[in-house]
Amino acid sequence: MSEVKKIATRASYGNALVELGKKHDDLVVLDADLAAATQTGIFKKAFPERHIDCGIAECNMMGIAAGIATTGKVPFASTFAMFAAGRAFEQVRNSVGYPKLNVKIGATHGGISVGEDGATHQCCEDFALMRTIPGMVVACPSDDIEAKAMVEAAYEHVGPVYMRFGRLAVPVINDNPDYKFELGKGIVLREGKDLTIIANGLCVAPSLEAAAKLAEEGIEAKVINIHTIKPLDEELVVAAAKETGKVVTVEEHSIIGGLGGAVCECLAEQAPVPVKRIGINDVYGESGPAVALLEKYGLDAAGIYKQIKAFI
Amino acid sequence: MENLELQKTANEVRKGIVTALHAAKAGHPGGSLSAADVFTYLYFEEMNIDPKDPKKADRDRFVLSKGHTAPGLYSVLAQRGYFPKEDLVTLRHLGSYLQGHPDMKHIPGVDMSSGSLGQGISAAVGMALSAKLSNDSYRVYTLLGDGEIQEGQVWEAAMFAGARKLDNLVVIVDNNGLQIDGKVEDVCSPYPIDKKFEAFNFHVINVTDGNDMAQLRAAFDEAKATKGMPTAIVMKTVKGKGVSFMENQVGWHGKAPNDEEYAQAMADLEKVGEALCQK
Numbered sequence: 001m002s003e004v005k006k007i008a009t010r011a012s013y014g015n016a017l018v019e020l021g022k023k024h025d026d027l028v029v030l031d032a033d034l035a036a037a038t039q040t041g042i043f044k045k046a047f048p049e050r051h052i053d054c055g056i057a058e059c060n061m062m063g064i065a066a067g068i069a070t071t072g073k074v075p076f077a078s079t080f081a082m083f084a085a086g087r088a089f090e091q092v093r094n095s096v097g098y099p100k101l102n103v104k105i106g107a108t109h110g111g112i113s114v115g116e117d118g119a120t121h122q123c124c125e126d127f128a129l130m131r132t133i134p135g136m137v138v139a140c141p142s143d144d145i146e147a148k149a150m151v152e153a154a155y156e157h158v159g160p161v162y163m164r165f166g167r168l169a170v171p172v173i174n175d176n177p178d179y180k181f182e183l184g185k186g187i188v189l190r191e192g193k194d195l196t197i198i199a200n201g202l203c204v205a206p207s208l209e210a211a212a213k214l215a216e217e218g219i220e221a222k223v224i225n226i227h228t229i230k231p232l233d234e235e236l237v238v239a240a241a242k243e244t245g246k247v248v249t250v251e252e253h254s255i256i257g258g259l260g261g262a263v264c265e266c267l268a269e270q271a272p273v274p275v276k277r278i279g280i281n282d283v284y285g286e287s288g289p290a291v292a293l294l295e296k297y298g299l300d301a302a303g304i305y306k307q308i309k310a311f312i
Numbered sequence: 313m314e315n316l317e318l319q320k321t322a323n324e325v326r327k328g329i330v331t332a333l334h335a336a337k338a339g340h341p342g343g344s345l346s347a348a349d350v351f352t353y354l355y356f357e358e359m360n361i362d363p364k365d366p367k368k369a370d371r372d373r374f375v376l377s378k379g380h381t382a383p384g385l386y387s388v389l390a391q392r393g394y395f396p397k398e399d400l401v402t403l404r405h406l407g408s409y410l411q412g413h414p415d416m417k418h419i420p421g422v423d424m425s426s427g428s429l430g431q432g433i434s435a436a437v438g439m440a441l442s443a444k445l446s447n448d449s450y451r452v453y454t455l456l457g458d459g460e461i462q463e464g465q466v467w468e469a470a471m472f473a474g475a476r477k478l479d480n481l482v483v484i485v486d487n488n489g490l491q492i493d494g495k496v497e498d499v500c501s502p503y504p505i506d507k508k509f510e511a512f513n514f515h516v517i518n519v520t521d522g523n524d525m526a527q528l529r530a531a532f533d534e535a536k537a538t539k540g541m542p543t544a545i546v547m548k549t550v551k552g553k554g555v556s557f558m559e560n561q562v563g564w565h566g567k568a569p570n571d572e573e574y575a576q577a578m579a580d581l582e583k584v585g586e587a588l589c590q591k
Contacts, residue, residue, distance in 0.1 A: 070438075099417055
């Protein structure tokens, strides 16, 4: 098998901003002293006059983004997920969400795959926090191709959007001519009748691997990539639950309030079936290499497979 | 507009504040009344605005960072013709567009939703920065409370504005000396306010009487002439100004007048109005 191309979605974010910046003069990028890490530095190189470094002051950055948005420009505010969704939650809620301003939040370094920096920087709560803000779109891409499409769709969407990108290089899995991205529309990656695996972000690729392993044992799993957690593609989720009778969610996020939470809320009301939430089990992360952490916390293909087997 | 006319208008704005709060049965008279003069100066003299075209692209912007004094802003907007004065009595009522704190989505003339203290100044800074980015000439004004500047975000915004030399930004601090829990210096002293803004590379103008139109005019003229740095106008005011029993009373920070108190407040303001007409 040829070597799989791997790209971190934070790099996709930086590259997509440059492409969009070429097309749209009204696009402005904000950062909070993390341009090298969030990769908005790529944009800064191309459009220095449209890259605003706010310094280490994320709450102020969100407010500045809101103010810029009132004047008709489209700001992309960038920092780590921990500080975008965590530290600046109330600014995002009151200065961006409540007035429904056209601010795009590019949150990088989501989840435990941040790696060595450890628990303080490993945000596993951002989907939950952002999802509670009325009108906020919450999304997390599975690879480079999806990340770029997502950034473009976020620009086109009128209203606030929260996007989570990762630090770790992840395999490109959407490299096919039929691939089509639409905010709020899930993508069926594999058909199956025995159970449904719903994943997002870097958990999509290992979920596909786990499904392949299950297939070797005669268990056919349908695999859905839900890149947009909010608005959730309820139609697709409900149909899959009715069709397969069992659902597993997989995400690099707390099992509380994220993709698993969103799917459970939807299914409890519309199609109650047994659900297993795979994710971070209400604990903090820790320091270590990203790949080793994903393995330890059961988010690699083997861990996902094992947890699904225990569930069914 | 002449200073005397502005004073008369401010008195009408005060009547609107008291009337709205009486009808709302809740809200913040003290800081609305202390800022009634600066609201009036901004909307009737200083800012380039058009009530018939509230979203005009090149308009000057105002962000009420101390959003709880919305009755003051609403009253001046109504007085200026953004919406009917009769609507002021719907303040805080269920279904009214006049929300307890400014809501830009529904209120003509409100440039930014605000109310959570410390956040408005950041939005104002963003607007000022945006003007610089596209070489627009509009100016941005924001009004903060002296208690509000206890919020750390205020200083994040001030540092940024100073560093970026946003000379199209005017930050006004309403130094009425009182916050919910008592005197600002007793709760958590923000003093010296002027030196703090100076340290953040602002041009600072101390106004000894922020309820005096002549002093406000001098301050805003000086701000406009200031290039290369943002301006902070730190103005000493009287909380509850114009209503005898509310002046300098911490208890009137966030309480609405009852029927009796409303009648007395309006009588006070009528008297002020009559005196102004004698001038």
